[in-house]
Amino acid sequence: MARTAILRRLTWAIAEVVDRVDETPRVRSLGLDVPDWPGHLPGQHIDVRLTAEDGYRAQRSYSIATPADGSRVTITVERLDDGEVSPYLTDVLEIADRIELRGPIGGYFVWEPSRGGPLQLVAGGSGIAPLMAMLRARLQARSDVPVRMLLSWRSGEDVIYADELNAIARDATGVEITHTFTRLAPDGWTGRTGRLDRDALAELAWAPSERPLVYVCGPTGLVEAVASALVELGHDPARVLTERFGPTGG
Amino acid sequence: MTDAIHVDGNALGGLLIEVFGREMTDARGCCASCGTVNSLGAMRVYRSAGDVVRCPTCGNVTIVAVVIRERTRVHLGGVRWIEPVA
Amino acid sequence: MSFISRGFQRRQAPAVPSDRVPPGQHVTRDFPVLSAGPTPRIGLDEWRLEVIGEVDQPRSWSWQEFTALPAEEVTVDVHCVTKWSKLDSPWTGVPLDALLDGLETSAGFVVAHSYGGYTTNLPLDDLTGGKAWVAYRYDGEPLEPEHGGPARLLVPHLYFWKSAKWLRALELRADDAPGFWEGYGYHNYGDPWREQRYSGD
Numbered sequence: 001m002a003r004t005a006i007l008r009r010l011t012w013a014i015a016e017v018v019d020r021v022d023e024t025p026r027v028r029s030l031g032l033d034v035p036d037w038p039g040h041l042p043g044q045h046i047d048v049r050l051t052a053e054d055g056y057r058a059q060r061s062y063s064i065a066t067p068a069d070g071s072r073v074t075i076t077v078e079r080l081d082d083g084e085v086s087p088y089l090t091d092v093l094e095i096a097d098r099i100e101l102r103g104p105i106g107g108y109f110v111w112e113p114s115r116g117g118p119l120q121l122v123a124g125g126s127g128i129a130p131l132m133a134m135l136r137a138r139l140q141a142r143s144d145v146p147v148r149m150l151l152s153w154r155s156g157e158d159v160i161y162a163d164e165l166n167a168i169a170r171d172a173t174g175v176e177i178t179h180t181f182t183r184l185a186p187d188g189w190t191g192r193t194g195r196l197d198r199d200a201l202a203e204l205a206w207a208p209s210e211r212p213l214v215y216v217c218g219p220t221g222l223v224e225a226v227a228s229a230l231v232e233l234g235h236d237p238a239r240v241l242t243e244r245f246g247p248t249g250g
Numbered sequence: 251m252t253d254a255i256h257v258d259g260n261a262l263g264g265l266l267i268e269v270f271g272r273e274m275t276d277a278r279g280c281c282a283s284c285g286t287v288n289s290l291g292a293m294r295v296y297r298s299a300g301d302v303v304r305c306p307t308c309g310n311v312t313i314v315a316v317v318i319r320e321r322t323r324v325h326l327g328g329v330r331w332i333e334p335v336a
Numbered sequence: 337m338s339f340i341s342r343g344f345q346r347r348q349a350p351a352v353p354s355d356r357v358p359p360g361q362h363v364t365r366d367f368p369v370l371s372a373g374p375t376p377r378i379g380l381d382e383w384r385l386e387v388i389g390e391v392d393q394p395r396s397w398s399w400q401e402f403t404a405l406p407a408e409e410v411t412v413d414v415h416c417v418t419k420w421s422k423l424d425s426p427w428t429g430v431p432l433d434a435l436l437d438g439l440e441t442s443a444g445f446v447v448a449h450s451y452g453g454y455t456t457n458l459p460l461d462d463l464t465g466g467k468a469w470v471a472y473r474y475d476g477e478p479l480e481p482e483h484g485g486p487a488r489l490l491v492p493h494l495y496f497w498k499s500a501k502w503l504r505a506l507e508l509r510a511d512d513a514p515g516f517w518e519g520y521g522y523h524n525y526g527d528p529w530r531e532q533r534y535s536g537d
Binding site: 052082097100 | 338339340341342343344345346347366
Binding site: 010242 | 258259264291335
């Protein structure tokens with residue numbers, strides 16, 4: 001099933017919006033029901049295509065935020081103010097609307113429990129989406145791969161999946177989650193602030209000697225800085241996988 | 251040098267499937283300039299008038315994808331070979 | 337009949353073509369940064385601008401020499417093949433007419449070479465007669481690296497990919513030779529007013 005999910009030829013499918021969850025003031029998760037969905041691996045993405053009445057088309061990629069679950073695919077979209085596609089997805093789409101997409105896409109930035117670990121997940125902002133699919137898959141499979149997750153947010157109100165992450169941090173064994181805030185920490189926050197720089201990574205990430213599988217996702221600047229720092233600290237570059245989304249594509 | 255205007259080869263995942271008929275981000279490619287082998291997904295993609303894919307080791311152009319009049323053309327002049335996963 | 341997304345409209349409709357906006361373009365207030373590669377970082381001490389190739393005497397300027405040349409402040413419209421146009425953009429630069437003044441050449445063509453390896457080609461005529469500059473300030477400030485600084489070519493009457501960033505050298509040639517995007521299917525000349533985006537247009 002997993003192999004089929006990577007190798008299958010792509011066609012555009014029309015999916016139905018079956019769920020909408022407001023994660024933060026700017027971020028919404030959309031649950032989509034996709035006919036004939038072959039399943040997918042954590043880390044894969046879909047391409048979403050919008051077509052206007054005059055034929056104009058816009059297309060963007062979104063990571064799938066959930067592990068394989070029949071015909072259900074969930075994406076987590078941050079609304080970019082000057083975006084063309086994201087405001088449509090977060091503000092216009094309603095339950096029962098339909099949307100054109102293709103997938104699953106991606107064979108490189110992919111993790112499943114059988115790949116082992118330890119697993120190091122690092123994200124900035126909405127870059128958490130594919131890593132959340134990985135974390136949810138690890139829990140669903142009751143895998144004992146140890147996980148460290150480092151999450152960088154601008155402010156307290158930007159935290160996506162906050163309740164779920166708190167529950168996981170509290171209840172799951174072998175999963176450590178650390179948040180840092182770069183602009184405005186929540187009231188009463190006694191935890192970490194500031195960027196995930198080399199010192200922070202040296203302190204918080206799995207040591208290179210553990211040979212972790214590392215997945216870094218987020219804005220290009222953060223991913224570049226974190227990936228470079230990890231390699232400088234001694235991590236094998238072949239085990240540091242990155243998914244940048246640039247400043248474009250909103 | 252850092253610059254904030256590139257993405258990873260994943261971003262071309264859909265386009266590559268269109269052209270090759272199968273997943274290609276986990277395919278390996280050998281840079282024609284420096285000979286280093288990397289996953290296509292690990293290569294750096296600069297997006298402007300087309301998608302310019304560069305070797306993460308030496309920075310030279312490996313692949314260029316251009317969509318012209320709704321047809322996608324992939325130039326492979328910067329790779330010695332590409333090898334999809336079995 | 338393809339699927340239509342309920343309630344979706346393009347964010348920036350093309351402007352009505354006018355004497356300011358070529359066909360198929362929309363006007364933006366931003367200044368998008370698009371590049372075929374990483375931004376080169378050139379120290380002003382090492383920077384050189386050269387005119388080479390089919391010339392009697394190659395020319396070369398250091399940064400001091402180049403910025404001592406008489407420069408013009410110009411306000412021009414620029415048109416990118418990716419469909420954005422930016423009107424009334426303010427630049428300071430040295431006219432190509434001044435850089436090439438007195439040059440003896442039989443060349444009809446130019447290839448502009450950038451730091452970092454980018455190239456683009458144009459007829460020599462399109463660089464002369466008050467049509468082009470080597471710009472080093474934008475809106476009164478030093479041109480930022482992401483926009484082509486220290487200095488870039490500025491040729492507003494052609495699509496903006498012809499205005500090579502991080503300019504290093506102008507190579508004069510008897511014969512034409514396609515540059516980077518021209519070799520990947522873009523139009524050899526690139527007149528936005530005739531919508532010459534792609535080869536064959």
